[in-house]
Amino acid sequence: MKQLSRTNTWSWNGEQVVFAEEKDALWGIVEQANGAWAILVDAPGGVLTAEQFAVLSNIMADGGVAVKFTRRQLPILLVPKDKVTGALEKLTAGGLKVANVHGSVRNIVACPGKGLCVHARQETLGLAKEINDAVYGTKLPWDFKVGISGCPRNCSAALCQCIGLIGEPRGKFTIALGGKESGTTPLHGQVLPVKVPREKVVPVIMRLLALYMDLAAQLKAGGDLPEHSRLYHVIAKAGIDKFITAVQEEVEA
Numbered sequence: 001m002k003q004l005s006r007t008n009t010w011s012w013n014g015e016q017v018v019f020a021e022e023k024d025a026l027w028g029i030v031e032q033a034n035g036a037w038a039i040l041v042d043a044p045g046g047v048l049t050a051e052q053f054a055v056l057s058n059i060m061a062d063g064g065v066a067v068k069f070t071r072r073q074l075p076i077l078l079v080p081k082d083k084v085t086g087a088l089e090k091l092t093a094g095g096l097k098v099a100n101v102h103g104s105v106r107n108i109v110a111c112p113g114k115g116l117c118v119h120a121r122q123e124t125l126g127l128a129k130e131i132n133d134a135v136y137g138t139k140l141p142w143d144f145k146v147g148i149s150g151c152p153r154n155c156s157a158a159l160c161q162c163i164g165l166i167g168e169p170r171g172k173f174t175i176a177l178g179g180k181e182s183g184t185t186p187l188h189g190q191v192l193p194v195k196v197p198r199e200k201v202v203p204v205i206m207r208l209l210a211l212y213m214d215l216a217a218q219l220k221a222g223g224d225l226p227e228h229s230r231l232y233h234v235i236a237k238a239g240i241d242k243f244i245t246a247v248q249e250e251v252e253a
């Protein structure tokens, strides 16, 4: 099994993102069609504290163009190119991070969950942060999306994520694998015949990421996968059974 590692070798040189090592991911500092630069801010579950929001406000007050909130629940700061360096310094000083675009785990999506939503069976926002702390910057074959819903009403469309978690009674989550939300052929993930206890969610996700890495490398070596292979590509070739077994083993460990 491949060891997971993190991709943290990039920096901004005033002109573009540069890499100390071989480029392995695309980070969210991207020139837009109108010439503005977009900075994607990591915000698991779409949550920012008052202090963090003040940081963004401070950046935008210094010549920012606009803020766009995305379907993945993160803010995109649109700033002129000559403001990117200062914006990154303020983000870092404020404890905020740039979000990933490709080659790692994207911003974790979560509904309001227990404590906010009266229908919720499980807490979601703390879990989104916990998962993000574990997986932020993990090197992966391509984009990887995680979504959490606090109950089967599934307001965060968890079935359309690579890993979808849906809160159930007694501290457990339904888990679905291999969904996708974008493109013209969206796909619901396959619901696994095993529930995941709350305390096992992060270990299960880490195990699934490692298995995805492993199988993608094997299949790519055999020419059986496209260059940008999402989890659904791997499941289509390798089958779902290996993933079910991995989840069962991790839950029982």
Ligand code: SF4
Binding pocket: 111, 112, 113, 114, 117, 118, 119, 120, 121, 149, 150, 151, 152, 153, 154, 155, 156
């Ligand atoms: S999925 Fe359930 S817990 Fe989450 S916001 Fe919707 S109704 Fe509330």
